[in-house]
Amino acid sequence: MPRRADHEQRRRQILDAVVRITVSAGLGSVTFRSLAAEAGVSVRLVQYYFGTKDEVLLATQRHVAAAAAERIARRLDGGTDDPRTVLRTIMGSFVPVDAESRDAMLVFVALFTASLLDPPLKRSEAHEAPTSLRQAIAEQLRRGRLRSGVDVDTEALRLMVMVPGLAEGVLDGQLTADEAFATIDYSIERAMLPPAGS
Numbered sequence: 001m002p003r004r005a006d007h008e009q010r011r012r013q014i015l016d017a018v019v020r021i022t023v024s025a026g027l028g029s030v031t032f033r034s035l036a037a038e039a040g041v042s043v044r045l046v047q048y049y050f051g052t053k054d055e056v057l058l059a060t061q062r063h064v065a066a067a068a069a070e071r072i073a074r075r076l077d078g079g080t081d082d083p084r085t086v087l088r089t090i091m092g093s094f095v096p097v098d099a100e101s102r103d104a105m106l107v108f109v110a111l112f113t114a115s116l117l118d119p120p121l122k123r124s125e126a127h128e129a130p131t132s133l134r135q136a137i138a139e140q141l142r143r144g145r146l147r148s149g150v151d152v153d154t155e156a157l158r159l160m161v162m163v164p165g166l167a168e169g170v171l172d173g174q175l176t177a178d179e180a181f182a183t184i185d186y187s188i189e190r191a192m193l194p195p196a197g198s
Contacts, residue, residue, distance in 0.1 A: 108167075
């Protein structure tokens with residue numbers, strides 16, 4: 001078995017392999033054997049960290065969500081604290097504009113689709129990412145100046161469900177990234193007033 005300090009690194013190594021296999025060959029190609037080959041570890045080690053494929057996929061959901069949170073934090077680092085700008089950054093981080101965000105969205109879509117078809121993947125933990133996104137959106141709405149009649153919870157739900165639709169539109173070529181960002185800007189403008197004094 002690996003040393004204690006290696007555990008987290010090994011887990012990430014295997015989960016990164018899930019992402020690469022899913023993007024290149026589809027979720028159905030993810031097996032313990034393919035993971036071991038892609039990650040450069042033994043099948044036994046994959047089994048040690050993840051007892052079932054269900055556990056691998058759930059961990060992958062969390063892994064990709066954590067990477068998305070890190071991506072958002074990087075984009076916000078040292079920037080403005082304006083709620084409208086923060087909200088645009090959060091929502092825009094899911095628009096596939098580079099290899100990292102494209103791969104993340106492809107994996108999210110694959111896992112979501114699998115959860116609709118495979119009952120074991122419909123566990124409550126699978127909803128952590130959209131729930132966190134909705135909470136983050138609601139937080140920024142509450143921090144900002146809302147237009148008359150805007151209900152925070154309803155608006156947060158509307159904006160949350162819009163994000164994957166825009167991302168998928170860019171993935172399949174129905175939308176350009178510019179069109180996705182323009183839609184995000186339009187939606188924020190309809191919900192929030194500019195900062196006081198601007």
